[in-house]
Amino acid sequence: MSGEAHYLYAPPPDPRDDQRTLPAKCQDLIIGSGPSASVIAAYLAKAGRNVVLLEEGPARDNSHYKDHLAPDTFARMYQTNGGFPIMGGPGTPPIVLQLGRCKGGGTVVNGAVCYRTDPEVVDEWRDELHLEHLAREIWDGFARAEKRIGVTSMGELHSLSALKVREGAKKLGWDYHDVHRNTPGCRGTSRCISGCVSNAKQSMLITYLKDAEEHGAVCYTDTRVTKIEGTFGKVRSVRGMRAGKTFHLQAERIFCAGGGVMTPFLMLKSGIKHLRAIGRHLTIHPSTRAYYVFDEVVNASQGAFQSFAVHEFRDEGIHIISLFPPPGAFAASLPAIGPELRTLLQTLPHIGIMGGLISDESEGRVIALPIFDAPIVRYTMQPVDKRKMLRCIRLLGELGFAAGAREVYLPFNWRPAVHDMHELEHQLSEKISPHDFEITAQHPLGTCRMGYDEDLSVVREDGRVHGYENLYVIDSSVIPTSIGVNPMLTVLAVAEVIGASLT
Numbered sequence: 336m337s338g339e340a341h342y343l344y345a346p347p348p349d350p351r352d353d354q355r356t357l358p359a360k361c362q363d364l365i366i367g368s369g370p371s372a373s374v375i376a377a378y379l380a381k382a383g384r385n386v387v388l389l390e391e392g393p394a395r396d397n398s399h400y401k402d403h404l405a406p407d408t409f410a411r412m413y414q415t416n417g418g419f420p421i422m423g424g425p426g427t428p429p430i431v432l433q434l435g436r437c438k439g440g441g442t443v444v445n446g447a448v449c450y451r452t453d454p455e456v457v458d459e460w461r462d463e464l465h466l467e468h469l470a471r472e473i474w475d476g477f478a479r480a481e482k483r484i485g486v487t488s489m490g491e492l493h494s495l496s497a498l499k500v501r502e503g504a505k506k507l508g509w510d511y512h513d514v515h516r517n518t519p520g521c522r523g524t525s526r527c528i529s530g531c532v533s534n535a536k537q538s539m540l541i542t543y544l545k546d547a548e549e550h551g552a553v554c555y556t557d558t559r560v561t562k563i564e565g566t567f568g569k570v571r572s573v574r575g576m577r578a579g580k581t582f583h584l585q586a587e588r589i590f591c592a593g594g595g596v597m598t599p600f601l602m603l604k605s606g607i608k609h610l611r612a613i614g615r616h617l618t619i620h621p622s623t624r625a626y627y628v629f630d631e632v633v634n635a636s637q638g639a640f641q642s643f644a645v646h647e648f649r650d651e652g653i654h655i656i657s658l659f660p661p662p663g664a665f666a667a668s669l670p671a672i673g674p675e676l677r678t679l680l681q682t683l684p685h686i687g688i689m690g691g692l693i694s695d696e697s698e699g700r701v702i703a704l705p706i707f708d709a710p711i712v713r714y715t716m717q718p719v720d721k722r723k724m725l726r727c728i729r730l731l732g733e734l735g736f737a738a739g740a741r742e743v744y745l746p747f748n749w750r751p752a753v754h755d756m757h758e759l760e761h762q763l764s765e766k767i768s769p770h771d772f773e774i775t776a777q778h779p780l781g782t783c784r785m786g787y788d789e790d791l792s793v794v795r796e797d798g799r800v801h802g803y804e805n806l807y808v809i810d811s812s813v814i815p816t817s818i819g820v821n822p823m824l825t826v827l828a829v830a831e832v833i834g835a836s837l838t
């Protein structure tokens with residue numbers, strides 16, 4: 336157990352840490368408290384099971400976020416201070432992965448955009464992976480999840496910037512739509528990624544996890560599980576760290592819901608390695624952005640964090656969506672220093688942003704090394720995805736000019752703004768080092784895929800790990816392929832299907 340105390344990315348103890356005493360045993364133990372964990376906890380608690388959730392991150396609610404500066408949020412409520420580094424293979428841009436790490440998981444700090452997975456993708460799961468039950472039940476799962484988290488259209492909450500870009504999409508004849516989010520009563524403060532002060536965002540704290548707690552489930556925070564124990568085929572307990580001390584907790588069933596990176600890492604660290612697919616087949620939806628500078632004031636931060644999207648290129652695996660982070664976080668990301676940064680900051684009210692993500696065909700891997708107490712994430716972007724990314728960047732530029740932007744900053748470090756399509760094409764034709772691409776990702780999927788072929792998958796349709804009678808994986812790592820849209824609603828719907836099959 337010596338490694339746990341030195342977990343590389345653990346923030347220092349905080350007086351607000353959970354001080355309650357852990358029980359010695361429970362019936363159902365859930366590791367994590369994000370959307371998947373919360374849905375399953377609600378099902379199990381309502382069925383009368385004695386449910387305990389163990390969450391590595393802190394419990395924070397809207398009374399805390401209002402005093403939060405963005406850096407404080409990133410340090411406490413995200414893994415690794417907000418940016419988990421991916422180790423890229425040859426020619427792969429540096430990619431920073433963002434993962435929620437708090438009670439409620441990603442749903443507390445995410446953009447709240449809600450999409451169903453396309454029927455064509457679900458059909459592929461049915462036809463190629465034989466997930467017939469999931470393919471049939473997921474549509475009811477989506478409907479139940481949408482109802483519980485209050486999914487509504489953002490049509491009324493566009494910033495001026497989003498409205499201008501929407502006009503640009505119209506001019507180009509592109510198919511676009513107002514996005515749906517789980518934020519009824521949103522006030523358009525654009526602060527979603529550091530927690531919603533007004534509780535408009537229906538995170539797990541005020542939906543499924545609350546339901547579970549009202550039915551007796553208990554969520555202990557600031558509690559990191561470091562090992563799942565048992566024999567092959569049957570698990571019996573977990574060990575971990577809490578307030579600097581080790582703990583041990585027995586359970587009849589264990590449900591892993593630490594997300595697409597931390598779940599395979601925990602399994603591999605626990606010696607659960609009998610399936611080749613554990614940690615493999617990682618897809619991440621690489622994302623990028625373009626900054627648009629307008630002559631007019633567009634006040635992009637006065638509107639929903641994300642409100643409008645371009646559907647036109649979904650067949651190509653490209654999804655384009657408006658966004659605007661809290662100004663503090665945005666200022667830190669501007670592509671300039673010194674006087675140029677000062678000038679750009681003065682033009683902040685004139686700046687809008689569009690983001691783009693691609694449905695990736697590349698696959699990465701989560702690795703656990705014996706001597707290193709943190710996951711290593713490897714991901715090599717294949718040429719097909721690089722081409723898709725460049726096409727996405729070109730489309731983002733084209734959209735900016737159609738919207739009337741005076742200049743557009745493409746996501747390349749140290750490259751000047753471009754002022755028209757001619758300059759844009761020229762910049763894209765230059766040799767740009769992979770290291771100069773600005774790419775992030777927030778959607779790790781697939782590292783414990785659902786399926787029946789034990790060489791290619793990890794869990795069955797009820798979430799149970801192949802070869803185990805009481806170990807389950809229920810989170811985003813079971814989503815078998817890249818889905819090309821933001822995955823929270825799919826994570827919820829899959830958990831709905833698993834939850835219904837368990838009770």
Ligand SMILES: Cc1cc2nc3c(=O)[nH]c(=O)nc-3n(C[C@H](O)[C@H](O)[C@H](O)COP(=O)(O)OP(=O)(O)OC[C@H]3O[C@@H](n4cnc5c(N)ncnc54)[C@H](O)[C@@H]3O)c2cc1C
Nearest residue numbers: 367369371391440441445446447448560593594811821823
């Ligand atoms: C900044 C950001 C923006 C996003 N925006 C959107 C969006 O707009 N729309 C959308 O659909 N999706 C979005 N996502 C993605 C979405 O939030 C995730 O896909 C979803 O939350 C994944 O759910 P999950 O249950 O798999 O795990 P998570 O939500 O990642 O939760 C896992 C939890 O487990 C905890 N944990 C991990 N390991 C351990 C351990 N060993 N012991 C104890 N606890 C542990 C973690 O601290 C974390 O709280 C966004 C994500 C981020 C980070």
Ligand code: SF4
Nearest residue numbers: 521522524525527531
């Ligand atoms: S835009 Fe503001 S009010 Fe709306 S959900 Fe996000 S943080 Fe909450």
